[in-house]
Amino acid sequence: MRRRRTGGRSARVRTQVLQSVGALLLEAGYDGLTVDAVAERAGVHRTTVYRRWRDVGHLLADVLDTASDDTWSPPDTGSLEDDLTALNQEVYEALTGGGPNLTTALIAAAFRSTQAATALSRFWEDRYARCAVVATRAADRGELPGPADSRALLVAATAPLYHELLLLRAVSDPTLPHRAARAAAAAAGAGVFSTPQ
Amino acid sequence: MRRRRTGGRSARVRTQVLQSVGALLLEAGYDGLTVDAVAERAGVHRTTVYRRWRDVGHLLADVLDTASDDTWSPPDTGSLEDDLTALNQEVYEALTGGGPNLTTALIAAAFRSTQAATALSRFWEDRYARCAVVATRAADRGELPGPADSRALLVAATAPLYHELLLLRAVSDPTLPHRAARAAAAAAGAGVFSTPQ
16 A cells, blocks of 8 residues: 655655554454454544555554655665675664564564555565675676575575564574574675576 | 383384374464374374373474484585584575475474473574584684683574574575675684673
């Protein structure tokens, strides 16, 4: 559900509603997330929410689409390993940040809602697209044997964090972001992610 | 809920009940999984299931613990890259195998049940422990600069598969098992997973 920013009252309503979705998801999980509960918490009439979003799946999708609606760009540290470490540090903080955690809650919700799953993939693919420059810069600096598949490189760098923290529920290890970045950078340097020229 | 094999009727009941848990999870998801539904499908009195497993969390945990109760050992192909590729091929097939997929359903259930989450971590940690030999053999063959943290190496090799297939829900790519294995083997060869001697 992508829509133009409309400004004014409509934009305020959207902000209130989407904030309420996040708050309810954290407090009560997916099972506590209903259109009525969202409307009540946002102080908005329930028909407004039904008309504009229809159901919980569309509400979650809009939360995720809104998260892409920013000016985020990847760090530019001057080396591939440090760029990937800085990216991993962001992922690590999103997944381990003290207390209940919206990133984890949204990923869990994506196992319940196809709409949320599709929107989450869209969010990640947008991030990977923005990160293409990380691989280009590394190739330009001569850190790679040639052009690389930046998406594959980024997945290799970040996947161990999601795996450890979300699936294995391992004790968080502050050396993980750097180690996973080093591993992906070493593999990239060895040409594993090289694309045919 | 680890228990000794007891053989005879008790073992048959357990097998029937745990098969019913898997079948119901695939058919109706976590929401359709109740002790009563499991008992009915297994053709076992509900009090038997309540007495022995108590709730859905313990049932799921027992399914996962039973999955470790096998003689699985990692492939031994003669090279680190090929060992990791063969392992990844197993993961890939478990996550993409035609039709509804018990591995994915159990991972999804772990987002709903702490018991299932703990049992799933236990299952994976057991697999990592069995795979320690993969790193030892690679070091002995001189493929690594020295002893390596086999768990970190295995997570690096397998995590991109879970990330692509489970979280990103990407179109399955048959080159993924080998590419992720190559990346982890290259990083290991560069000493990224080396342990202090």
